[in-house]
Amino acid sequence: MTTSTRRILRIGPLYPRPTLTRAVRHSADIVPDSLPAPSRPLSSKRARTYLLPIATDFIVLSIVCSVTRIDRPAQFAAIIVAILALTGAYHPHLTLSVLDTLPRLALASTLAAMGTAVILTPNGTLVGAVKLAAVTLFALVLSRNATNAVERYFRRRLRGGRRTVIIGGGPVAKILANSMVAEPSCGLQLIGLLDDSLLAETAHNGNVPITPLRGNLCEYLTTHHIDTAVLAFPHAVDGAIIHALRECDRIDCEIFAVPRLWELTAVTGDMEHIGAVPLKKFRRAAHRSFLWRVKLWMGRVLSAAMLVALAPTLLAIAVAVYFSDRSAPVLFRQKRVGLDDRIFELLKFRTMNPASDHESATHWCIAHDARIGRLGRILRATSLDELPQLWNVIRGDMTLVGPRPERPHFVDKFRATVPNYAARHRVPTGITGWAAVNGLRGDTSIGNRTRFDNYYIENWSMWFDVKVLLLTAVAVIKLGGK
Template structure:
């Protein structure tokens, strides 16, 4: 990698950083701490797909059984039955009833299940009545249908949760505890004593060896990487919120590459704080827990993002082909012989370099100038054509090919050159964390006017906020605002 601060395999660089979270790690001082007995790698569990598939089947079966038992005046049409079977899993997915949980409970889910069943049957009743009065369902039948469907659904989900707990106890997954102090020890004891959670602690990531805990202490990035890979770690439990420092960002990227689920345990002083964040019903043996749902850990949404990128980029390349041909001709006429496409190395996802494409608006004197000259917007060597291309952002149209290839996304942090990535990473905390997501043609910082020679610290702040709150709909909104800004000639 060009810009990632990843040490060579023979070194043991301590994880160091600033911030309140205990992922700012340093090597132990004083006498060496006795290491716990080496643990054999845990067998990978069945994962989350099995329970989710079982829950989907339970949720689809419940309305079908309810419709079969409903004393309605007439049999429901097959299309309506199909809608019943498909609608409930869709509603449950929107309400997050398939998200991973450490302590799933059908009773805790019952109010949500009942509310969605009522909504489902109300919509269905109105649609049926409007289509054919023979299928009208009275309030009595409606209430009976909602109660019956809720009972079937909760009973089935309860059986799925019970089977999941038993399977988890038989085949636990490896987990790392990130933090130190009393709360970390409580988490370790709870996981060790309660096998139904399906988690086996195999290491602790902490800054100092004074906790006296039973787990091996991991103080370097290499040690963490070896443990995550060697023990097939699938979960990481944080006892404090992850901070914005570069080492924490590197740790989160490591977890993301191995598909680890991240959890934040809120206990001790946080649990007694009236202003602490609500965490819902989930808990770890009495300790409130919530998932850290970063953009990195949403594979379905990320797949949707990639599909949108591919479809939109392909369509845009086709539609913009005449404009791109005109731009290429204008560059050739204005700047003379030479390639009309300018290629430059940029840093993308996980700090990996790629070649970015743009229309040539200025020919650099040499490769060093190309790599280290910050802003050429007001360079006197730039022709009128080049200036126009930059003002209208037409010079960036070839980056649609980068999107189609997978080097970039339509929306994401703007990629920078390796020289400036290394420079900004030392000056601005959190700058490296921008590389958690693919680079983009446009982004949240750009639609707020942070283009060209503007604050790097503010850009990084907007980029990291985008990553932490990302959704496909947000990408659509950013693209719409970008299109509006282009009409005002707000290029870089």
Template sequence: MSVRNFRGVAEVASPPRRVRRVAFGRQRIDAVLVVLELVIVTILLAAATQQRWPAPEAAVFVALLGTGGLYRSRLNASALEVLPRLAGFCVLATLAVVVVFDPTTPILRAGVEALGVASVLFVVRVLYYAVVRARRRSKPAMRSRTAIVGGGMVASKILQNLEQHPEFGLEPIIVVDSDPLPEIVEWGTPVTDGVENLREIVMRHNVETVIVAFSRTTDQNYVSPLRQCDDLDCEIFIVPRLFEFVHLTNDMDRVHTIPLVHVRRSAQRAWCWHAKRLVDLVVSSLALLLVSPVLLVCALAIAVTDRSGPIIFKQQRTGRNGTLFHLYKFRSMRPVSAATSDIDWSPDRSLRLTAIGRFLRKTSIDELPQLWNVVRGDMSLVGPRPERPHFVEQFESTVPSYQHRHRVNVGLTGWAAINGLRGDTSIDDRAIYDNFYIENWSIWLDAKIILLTFKAMLRGTGS
């Protein structure tokens, strides 16, 4: 990998560490704006209602505005851009606060107050964004260190726009492309090849923003490098293909006339992700207590009907980041040697399945001992299903994106599993479904998968 510019070969100096912006969720939050508007709303509520303690209402109000993405850090810092959404969410937030804290308030008065608050906050944002743009123009340190991935015409236009409009707050420090256009090289921003080393480039140069502008490299070649940046403290924007025909939505940003899709970053950046482990621990512990009679009955049934092996089947599986652990299940098949079990992909179940094992597999009750794996932290309640190390090694070398499914904890159930992708089914499809789950994770998606898992157990559609 080399770094070059129009003056010849050069290395980008390693920058000093900078204070990072706050990220409460999957997107950057403008903490200064949050605090500013929280104070303003508190003052407005105190003046309008003569309450001694208006802070709780103000906190709820601002939190509801936050659900509309109104505190996301923006490249295009313009109050007019967010005015329609600001007005709409101010009305909704006011009605919610009235219903919760003061239901006797007349609707007409609440509507007038909502428009009044929206007007004040609009003025606040006009002034605040003016200061932000001025600071970005005058102080390069206020701009985000930016890497542009791609060296074609779009990248060239972005470089030009960012030089002419520093108020967008982006400072290009490096272009990543193995075959950039001559004008990119002549621009003066250092150019490096090796998009496959994007994670290393981001870390080495303390990059805060990545803009994927594409070039001659096929789209598939960008997927793995971008996923490897999941846990890094940087924002990722993608210029849509045929962007001239793309309609700008509220979740997008722009550099002058070029729309940018803000990549919904790794679930591990969201505050609710950190609660996932606590939920796993509490729910799995309670579940173990609740199903303990079922576990006891199953253990006795296995011991009585088939004494050819242990009650609990233990096997090594691959977990998050390739970590190995022992997975526990009720034994449902007649035992074979560990060497055979670890590498036999599709054993003849009709010969090895026990009578009770057939029922346990059909109802997925054989998986219940994995609740102990969840308690231990080896697994999560929901996540990609764990596989044996022998096959993980094979699949990672033959199936695109298979290794990416190990970015999170494996699960007792998962998106691929509840869509029928278990047992002897397509590994490519499993990888696609598992990575879809990771990219789109939410509390509701986990709840949905758990509900569908119960449905599958009741219908007896297990493996």
């Protein structure tokens, strides 16, 4: 870990939110943090923010549909709620305002009502669909007003706010701190401010206390039950901040950041705001989601199916490799580094003349390596030598799409010389990947590979995997491998 990385991970004592004033008090007036940790984890609070509007929408929609004599009101309500959930209409917001969400709510309710009318009343008229859309919007507005009122009560009266720290000690952090205290309905319970300023031990900015960072940020957030962290231009280099945040991938903590040039930034899409300060939310790491588990199991199922379907091809390649050099094994086995730096044995069809174990583990192969035979060049060009790795996927060593695995010797070397290289091992390695389909394989830049791999991890989706697999198929068909 670099010196700059260690600096951002220093953490000191934090302080509770002032209760006697609407401004953040002078550091001399604040006693050390004595607030008890919340009795419920953040996941239960998230469950409340999702389940409350869903249940309220279903009940209100059912009642309004019954009063307006719409057939099968419960079924209508269930389908509409399901469609709204799929469109992200139940995404929780820091600022509770029906007017802010009304345009999106109107569009979602109209589409949901039209779809519901087609499913349950295929012979209905356009007038009936419009009526249903109007009734749906009316019911949703009533429901959201009720839901927001209940949520405000929890946030204000029952201390249901999320324990929050601001990472930063400058003017923007001061504005944010004052806004959090002045607007308890945002649901953020300010615990304190953290910064890496060299003067943090003794200085403060106006009436905002600056507490120096010491220790490991991830461990501190976990130990002190911090639910939300807001980045507000701390005194640290971006690389150190990125490293610290990636270490927090596995904990249940929401991360927001004030965008650069925030005075010129419009609040759009999934952005939030506290007072007049826009916030960009870092989405929960995709590889910690339920869909990622679906990806892994789908990969195993597809790999098993491909092994069966490609059995004749695999047999033909195995026979060809065997007769190309009967003195060497058909399969090449080599130790590679996978998820969380675990070592596993990777399988490939042999494409090179046998080498010593030391040479195999430490020698970097290039495209025109003299040890590669004629058959080996064909197998490498078409990536057919990688097919035995389908068994690695079935065993759980790898997945279909992910960063390509590397040998331990080179992992240690690249970890010390290539920024963010270690972050590739947050996910299982893959047979193909975003870097590979962009031509970054073999004797190419490790820095570029790392950037492409981390881009894939940060932006992963099911469609991203489909896209990579399609591009891989096109490359194989065109013999585009190198």
